Amino acid sequence: MKSIASLLLGIAAGVAAVFLHLYLPPFGLALACVGTFTTIWAVGRKFGKRRYKFIAALAWFYIFARASTFGTGKEIFIQGDTLGNNFLFFAFIALALAIALPAN
8 A cells, every 4th residue: 555655656756847847947846856856755754664765766757757758649758958867866866765765
């Protein structure tokens, strides 16, 4: 049950981050990265193990990967411009730091 909850939290954080990073470019990007870090960190605090943080981070990254590729209608949510590259870089740092912190 904890695995499913961490998977769902990672998906929710990923969806929120994808849509937030486009809102008011410097502030939305910062809010998306802070929200990503906070969600993954909170999963570890709630469930007490690093494995659940890793599951949530994998779910987050899956959403990121789907949002950065073309969909059925040729739509793309994360473009390969400076904003999209910065989002990938800073979100990866946020995910790595959140996973590296102690779980409890």
